[in-house]
Amino acid sequence: MEAIILQVLNGLDKGSAYALIALGLTLIFGTLGVVNFAHGALFMIGAFCAVTLSRIISLSHEVVDETQTDFLGNPLKVDVPYVYDWFGQATGDAIIDWAVPLSIIFAIPVMVSIGVLMERGLIKHFYKRPHADQILVTFGLAIVLQEIIKYYYGANPIPTPAPSAFKGSFDFGAMMGFDPNVIIYPYWRIIYFGFAAVIIGAVFAFLQFTTFGMVVRAGMADRETVQLLGINIDRRFTLMFGIAAAVAGLAGVMYTPINSPNYHMGMDFLVLSFVVVVVGGMGSLPGAVAAGFLLGILESFASMREVLDVLPGLNQIIIYLVAIIILLTRPRGLMGRKGVMED
């Protein structure tokens, strides 16, 4: 029992990331009909938003501290972050400590602009081209984006810690009445899962309950009719691209404490998220979310020692295996609509 709970919990954070990326991919695919291979790059850029912000807020200037001397006996030069000057040391420290959560505020406008820019500048011209061309051009874009990041941030992973309040773990087992130390779970992962749940909820609520969302959903189902009603669906779709980019970006921001960001994390996640989307069913938002969590949890079960003893290597291939089986038995994925991408 403990083991099962533990694996479910372990699967949740990866599943959350899959679900968020797949959700964004599906939003783009469902609204614009575009297969976006650059979506992983958006996730990666989100992560680097967090890196950038934490660098910006720790920007500092040198101050000569007369009270201290260095080993040569000269007055010591210390770096003082600008935030100390502006907010005082205590608040300044807190701000630096909370860089990652603060990046959310920073990342939203950045990601939405990148998304809108991408749609207007590039994707727009590919609506009428074959899906293979869309895949290829966005694949090229993904390479370009990741190389730009690599140029400015280097090739090594950049550790970006969570606020110190969330370091450490939480004894989930003890709370549930099991033995202590059996199910321990890092705080940040709980936060990540909660965050993902909030974002997913927000996207669904947005689509479900706002007029904007209703128009977009109608447009997803039948673009022509909505256009005939005199509604400018294109503008809304552009904005949806921005929102999808923001969803991917936020997933990236919050993922930084779990895995130090590097320039190729987008590509690493991209392949898996495409598998997730296809398993969920191209164009189905609930499908994408469900498949994301399902595959994340399955992956963590497959990594249990008991399983690996019987089926060695299963953890490495489980996602692909499930994808192949689902694609062959349920061509439209778990919740896919009929006729999507079947030309």
Added chain:
Amino acid sequence: MGILDVKGVGKRFGGLQALGDVNLSVAENSVHAIIGPNGAGKSTLLNCLVGKLIPDTGSVMFDGQSVLGRKPYEINQMGISRVFQTPEIFGDLTVMENMLIPCFAKRDGAFTPNAFAAMRKDGEMFDRASHMLEEMNMADKRHMHAASLSRGDKRRLEIGMCLSQEPRLLLLDEPTAGMARADTNNTIDLLKQIKDDRDITIAIIEHDMHVVFSLAERITVLAQGTPLVEDTPDKIKGHPKVREAYLGESQDAA
């Protein structure tokens, strides 16, 4: 017993009964027209004949053999060729290649792994394809990309491609839809000539009554998925049931 016998065919799409209980017999070497208002189920019926759809009930026999459960290419190899409502040709290939493909399909069957055969040395195939292009009056366009042809030419090409397979039954789904009068008359002449020149059975779906009455020997009227009447053109013309089904639906019938 005709060359094509459709018995009790029904097809349902969700809540919509697209075909009810269709019985139809097409006599060998005749021209049989199927008419009916939009959404009557005419294209659906053709889809059931060529293996695109599998009917829920009933049977389809072609020359004494059942068609049901066979793949489209198998049905075609039995001798049924179909011209689609919107032209289906190989747009990226040249007109000549478009014509060569059915010739190869006729001679070599559904699959031949002739990956190293030099096609240009296959004079027999080129002769046959050229001949067909001439018959279709398209010889001068042989090097053009099929996608760049006019709508009328695409249709002619598609008809030519089907004919070059020497089918025993040719199915035409609104071959003159969207054509100008002159093109329509050309098509009528072409189809008449085809009929006179060879042993072929033609089943044609058409809204244009001028075309129907110029060609058809028998007419089946389909409405809401069921055949209303089947008779000769003369009888159909004045038939009260047909007027009832058509009036207000289509000016051509009036």
Added chain:
Amino acid sequence: MFGLEAKDFRLLLLVTLLTMAAPFILNPFPVDSGMAQFNAGYPDLMQRFVIFGIFAIGFNILFGLTGYLSFGHAAFLGVGSYAAMWMMKLLTMNVIPGIVVSVIVAGIFSLAVGWISLRRSGIYFSILTLAFAQMSYSLAYSVLTPITGGETGLQPKVTDPRILDAALTGNAPKANLFGLEMGSSTELAMGGWVFTFNVGYYVAAVVMIFAFYMSIRIFRSPFGMMLRAVKSNQQRLNYTGLNAKPYTLAAFVISGMYAGLAGGLMVAMDTQVGAERMFWTASGEVVLMSILGGVGTLIGPVLGAGAIKYMENILSKINKDILYEWFAFMPDGLQDFVITLVYPFIGKGWHLTLGLIFMAVVIFLPGGLVEGGQRVAALFKRKKPSDNTPDGKTTPAE
């Protein structure tokens, strides 16, 4: 000649001449000159040109003709490599059995993968091939370590059985063709120039010319026409009495065999293999090569492979010092400025250049370098309009 049209035969002849003379053509700069780093005529790189050329030619038979975009072809290349390596370990260091077996094994493997993946089309097909390839990669890394050597990969060892070879006397085993070592080269010094003729390169080059010849035959056969028909309108094909599935499967297997051949040759040239050559980015690379050169054209994939391998090996070696040397004639401020502008695109940043070029090709030049060449050629002979269309994607031009 050889059952080819005059135009195709000329192309084959040209390719043959160019590959045979490659050690000269690729080394146009004297060894001591500043431009010597642009010389690509060293064995290692020349071998890569032709091997990836083979890989791309084969990929193009699938993607270029049928339009099925596989994202997993590196798996067949990897399987071919492992098969060849085992031949070297078990039978002989002669490369022939290895190369033959690599083609066969890759063919069988691609038959299995293709048979399943081709049940779906479009992006579903791409994802299926990707999934199979990633599975192969992961398994090669982990569970299959006894066969693949896992993370360390495989190399021939002195102690391997090699039942056809006489016992090795402590020498490191070297790949050879009936005694002729793949690694051996003769150098020819002429004035300031040095040209290297490498046995391995010429073996690989001959194989590539043969592979290219086969691909011309396939393109010009009725079978090739059917493959293009699959891409153009599969529905029409089915209703014309042709069964598209065996055609696409045959194309898949042929291209898988080409990939296996490339993998076998890699092992013949450089006797080692690791799982990373099956990673999906390696599959992505062959996609880039075909598109860049001109997908669906005969020579395009070879050009694309050459262009990418040249960038990877030459462009990537240019560093800041070299740039300072080049732009030394400029005034200091301008020099720094120009170098700051150029630097991100070269050296380690060559991928950025590749990505940008690739995007530009997809957006503006769907026919790739071949279409670009045709357009330039058309500019020069405006007066004589040629009768074949400039659209390299649809007619299999040279």
